[in-house]
Amino acid sequence: MKFSNYFSPTLNENPAEAEIISHKLMIRAGLVKQASAGIYSWLPLGLKVLKNIEQIVREEQNKAGAIEILMPTIQSADLWIKSGRYKDYGKEMLRIQDRSGREMLYGPTNEELITDIFQSYVNSYKDLPLNLYHTQWKFRDEVRPRFGVMRGREFLMKDNYSFDLSQEEAKISYDKMFTAYIKTFLRMGLTPISLRADTGPIGGDLSHEFQILAKTGESTLYYDKELETLDPEKIEPEKLQSYYAAVDDIHDEKNYPINQDQLKISKGIEVGHIFYFGTKYSEKLGAYVQDNKGEKRLVHMGSYGIGISRLVGAIIEAFHDDRGIIWPIPVAPFHISLINLMTEDDKCNEVSENLYNNLVKKNIEVLYDDRKFSMGKKLSDNDLIGIPYQIIIGKRDLKENLIEVKDRKTYESQKLNPDQAFNFLINEINSKI
RNA sequence: CGGGGAGUAGCGCAGCCUGGUAGCGCACCUGGUUUGGGACCAGGGGGUCGAAGGUUCGAAUCCUUUCUCCCCGACCA
Numbered sequence: 326m327k328f329s330n331y332f333s334p335t336l337n338e339n340p341a342e343a344e345i346i347s348h349k350l351m352i353r354a355g356l357v358k359q360a361s362a363g364i365y366s367w368l369p370l371g372l373k374v375l376k377n378i379e380q381i382v383r384e385e386q387n388k389a390g391a392i393e394i395l396m397p398t399i400q401s402a403d404l405w406i407k408s409g410r411y412k413d414y415g416k417e418m419l420r421i422q423d424r425s426g427r428e429m430l431y432g433p434t435n436e437e438l439i440t441d442i443f444q445s446y447v448n449s450y451k452d453l454p455l456n457l458y459h460t461q462w463k464f465r466d467e468v469r470p471r472f473g474v475m476r477g478r479e480f481l482m483k484d485n486y487s488f489d490l491s492q493e494e495a496k497i498s499y500d501k502m503f504t505a506y507i508k509t510f511l512r513m514g515l516t517p518i519s520l521r522a523d524t525g526p527i528g529g530d531l532s533h534e535f536q537i538l539a540k541t542g543e544s545t546l547y548y549d550k551e552l553e554t555l556d557p558e559k560i561e562p563e564k565l566q567s568y569y570a571a572v573d574d575i576h577d578e579k580n581y582p583i584n585q586d587q588l589k590i591s592k593g594i595e596v597g598h599i600f601y602f603g604t605k606y607s608e609k610l611g612a613y614v615q616d617n618k619g620e621k622r623l624v625h626m627g628s629y630g631i632g633i634s635r636l637v638g639a640i641i642e643a644f645h646d647d648r649g650i651i652w653p654i655p656v657a658p659f660h661i662s663l664i665n666l667m668t669e670d671d672k673c674n675e676v677s678e679n680l681y682n683n684l685v686k687k688n689i690e691v692l693y694d695d696r697k698f699s700m701g702k703k704l705s706d707n708d709l710i711g712i713p714y715q716i717i718i719g720k721r722d723l724k725e726n727l728i729e730v731k732d733r734k735t736y737e738s739q740k741l742n743p744d745q746a747f748n749f750l751i752n753e754i755n756s757k758i
Numbered sequence: 759c760g761g762g763g764a765g766u767a768g769c770g771c772a773g774c775c776u777g778g779u780a781g782c783g784c785a786c787c788u789g790g791u792u793u794g795g796g797a798c799c800a801g802g803g804g805g806u807c808g809a810a811g812g813u814u815c816g817a818a819u820c821c822u823u824u825c826u827c828c829c830c831g832a833c834c835a
Contacts, residue, residue: 337784337796338770342828362827416759417834434835468759468833475835482835534835598835632835666794701795708795719794729794 326659328694332369335706346541347641348473350650354710356637363470363478370710371637373658375481378636379460381512381655382483389505391456391485396438398462402428404437408609417465431464436606436628439486443624444612450490453614453624454498458485460633475594475638482634487627490616492603495625499531499601500562502629506535506597507565509631511557514653515643518548518593520570531601533566536593539642543594545573547581550589594639601627644734650711651734654757659692661750662712662733666700666719676728677718680743687751708733714750 334355342359343349351357356371367375383393402420405411411418411430419431432438439457447455460483470478487498503519510517515537522534536546538553548570555565569583581588604623606612613621632639644651654660661684665677674695681693692712694703700719707715717729722740730746731738741749 334768336769341764341770344829359827463835465834469829469831471829480835484835595835630835635835669793699795699797700793701797703796704794705796717794721794 326690326692328692329696331692333710334368335709343473345472345475345642346645347475347638350641350645350709351473351638354650357474359473363467363476365474365477365479365634370658374637374640374652374656375634377656377658378513378640379481379483379633382509382631382633383460385505385509385512386458386483386485388508389456389501391458391502391505393459394442394457395459396432396435396442396461398432398464400430400432400435400438402430404441404610405430408437408606410437417467419464419466432461433463433465434628434630435459435461435484436486436626437610440606440610440612440626443486443488444607444610447488447612448614450614450616450622454487454489454494456485456487456498456502458483458629460484473638474634475642477634480632480634483631485629487629488607488612488624489626490614490622490624492601492625495601495603495627496531499599499627502599502627503533503562503566504560506599506629506631507555507560508557510535510537510596511555513636513640513656515596515640516553517555517597518546518552518570518591519565520546520548520572521566522598530603533599534595535597535599536595537639537643538591539594539639540592541642542592544592546589546591546593547571547573547576548589548591549583549587551587553589594635594642595632596636596639597629597631599627599629601625645711648705649709652711652713654713654754657690657713658710659690659712660714660754661689661691662707662710662715663691663693664703664707664715664717665693665695666703666717668695668697670720672723673718673720676723676743680716680718680728680747683747684750689751689754714754716746716750 336353339349340352343352351371354370355368357365357367360366402411414433418433421429421431423429460481462479463482464479467476467478470476487495489495489498507517518536518538519533520536522532536544549568552568552570569581603625607623607626612624614624616622640656641650644653663677663681665673667673677693681691684691694707696703711733713733715731715733717731722728726742727740728743728746729738729740730749
């Protein structure tokens, strides 16, 4: 993509409305624009990241055997009245009426709808286990939205729902999702810490939340340091669940079950939550199957959520410096910023265009900064946007047929000729996607 | 929902106390000069001062009402 043809409005100054670093950077780098409190428009760069995150989550869900569907944002109140939550949810639920005065709502979650879908079609234990998911916008009318997309009222969430014949089988589904979650966050370059959690208003008996480490995180986590060094190929859910991990209001300084030198303390941001809640909804909404003896049995359910839009902010909280964002390659909006410092110079243009075309042919995503701005403006804009690799092409080095390849994270750079740079980056990026 | 703060050009802000025809920086447009870390010179465009009402000869400024946004707290993916 040529920057001059793109739409990526960057800002020099910090927006008055933003408080935390990820929010500031998201606005300055032109990822989102606030539409109203806790509601955002996603601009091209932000949308690319959002889609990349969504896709990683999707791939890991599919690998774990979940099946994708798509449920609507607007739901009828009927099912919610049946489940009892139309009353319980209170003012957080955005209630609306259609033209004939029918009670509708903008879904804050989808247990009711999914259970209804399930009970409409599934009648036999032979069809279990079943695990359905979708990635859809939700709306929760928070008392106080804040922190940009990290705590929006409208937010994109992947949520899925597992159906099993028994509690034992439900635990197997639960552990599959647990494993998928760890793998998902590791793939994004994050360090996930899983914590046993209170089940909260969704109700039930087993629940874990997933936090990712970030210096600016809201909660303080105390956990076994083993949790920091997980091999995505060898995730053992039972073992991981046995490790110590607690948030600060649960952790007891004087009494915790591991050695002091095993204990790590870090800040975290919650990005996922999983629940096993048994037959709570199947009971209320009548989700039964027949078992092998022909007897009707309530299905055991679990639900699993990942805050996709929140992750965009959380990843920035985890990866940034004072120059801007530092995207991990798997979620980055582009792989390479190709910065042409001298768009007036024929040689610079020629080398830039060639390299750009060759990289694009190899399916590398390149943002080619061909804008007619001064060098400093372009360099700082690209640092702000945070694309993981930069190729800097200027008149000075080109006299010796050299261009600069810079790592956005370490800020280390090397001078290579264009062919070497091409080969280096192809290898580098393909090994990390 | 309780407490606090803010709405003036696209963005960031000054002006308000003490009423008198609205200003700065950035961005934007035109021309020129520049080019290895947010360029420079010259010229230019852009605001019913959040909205409604009131006081006054006169309101961005004083008064009333209202809307919106932000921050702190209680709650959450």
